[in-house]
Amino acid sequence: MVIGLFIVIFIALLAWSTMHGPRYRVEVCMAYGARKACRTVSGKSEEAAMRGAVSNACADLVSGVTDTVNCEQSQPQSVKWLERPAQ
16 A cells, blocks of 8 residues: 555656746758758757757667767758747
8 A cells, every 4th residue: 555655656757747847949940961850849048958959859860879960050941840848
């Protein structure tokens, strides 16, 4: 019974932390070579959302460490903030 209660509390805490707090959602389009990819990512911080979107877009565009690093360090072709907390 104690283990069941612990599991319920853990799931409730996980759901609460996922749904509450500031959320950032961004769509980033990256271009590398002749290819282009856009990805939408949510994150708890502006930096985390941006980094995740760039990484996901570059993962579809390139393979290999060198090309991945070059892609992730290049400027996004476009950035569109879909959700940002009021500051």
